[in-house]
Amino acid sequence: MFKVLMIEDDALIGDMVKMFLKEEGFIVTRKTNGADGIEALSRFNPDLILLDWVLPDMDGLSVCREIRRVSQVPIMIVSMKNKVAERVDALVAGADDFMSKPFSMHELIARANALIRRSKLSIGTDADFNAPTLSVSAIAAAPVSAMKPAASVEVPAEEKIRLDVNTRSMRVHGKHVDTTYSEFEIMKCFVNHPGRVYSREDLLQTVRGIDSFVTERAIDVHIANLRKKIEDNPKEPKWIRTVWGVGYKFIPM
The missing domain is CATH 3.40.50.2300 (Response regulator)
Structure with missing residues (x-):
């Protein structure tokens, strides 16, 4: 229960x-x-x-x-x-x-x-899979078709952004960064598919629950919060880029 x-x-x-x-x-x-x-x-x-x-x-x-x-x-x-x-x-x-x-x-x-x-x-408690640690360098070189859960992923020591889907935690430059559920889900999409352009509707489908009140404005808020947490200068983002008229994409550094 x-x-x-x-x-x-x-x-x-x-x-x-x-x-x-x-x-x-x-x-x-x-x-x-x-x-x-x-x-x-x-x-x-x-x-x-x-x-x-x-x-x-x-x-x-x-x-x-x-x-x-x-x-x-x-x-x-x-x-x-x-x-x-x-x-x-x-x-x-x-x-x-x-x-x-x-x-x-x-x-x-x-x-x-x-x-x-x-x-x-x-976090895998109700799902029958072994979730990986996701990292920019480990994933960026892999094709989209290869983005499947694995038991483990080797992550180089110099990794800049690291997601652990088992603990739902994110580290930036080795420092733990707190995220909400929606922020983590959006970041997981970005890290899984670097360079892919996500429309706001794509990201809405990622974070939306059953009839949950989620709007495109809310997606913009989540993106703004993520930029504050991972970017050196949120006003001039290097990782999470705006694609005007479409949505957002993630560029590994």
Whole structure:
């Protein structure tokens, strides 16, 4: 059974969602403020976090940022806010999905399962494969048809960018760099197929869950965040290049 950490101060909504999730087989714990939610993260070790935007002690985006400093667990923000700019702010803060109140319980379950499934498949716990370490130099010389999971990939010591799909971690110049689920998936596409031009729609299909709210604007936000994390000068990117009118491509250095 999967575990859900719900950070929600509204007792009516919290009790209703908790009851519904339990009926669907989830193990649920609920915290009513951001500080308690952050504290429960390591102890409860959830598979998914349902996070309210408005909390009594701190806003949900601040909680999201704090969680992203130590964990890549999928986060779904649930809020009365429904403007596109607010949804984009949630993605920038590290959220993987966003639902506006009021919402359908059936949709909530579908999205929760989608986020957990994507996360588990990506780290190999539900998928029957041995995932490789992906690196720019090891992959750049291989044809697209050869991009298949392998037990291991030799990576030279001077490697500049390295992805480990088992731990969902990225290292740039040997230094660990935190990524959200969507950022890692986009980077995995880029490293798998250097030089290939990805349209925004291509990248949408990579990060989209079941009916998840993901827009082309969100893709631009993810790209901007990745550039801040890997580029020496994000305003003059050398690795992630814009192909005007089409999308983006990755150029190994």
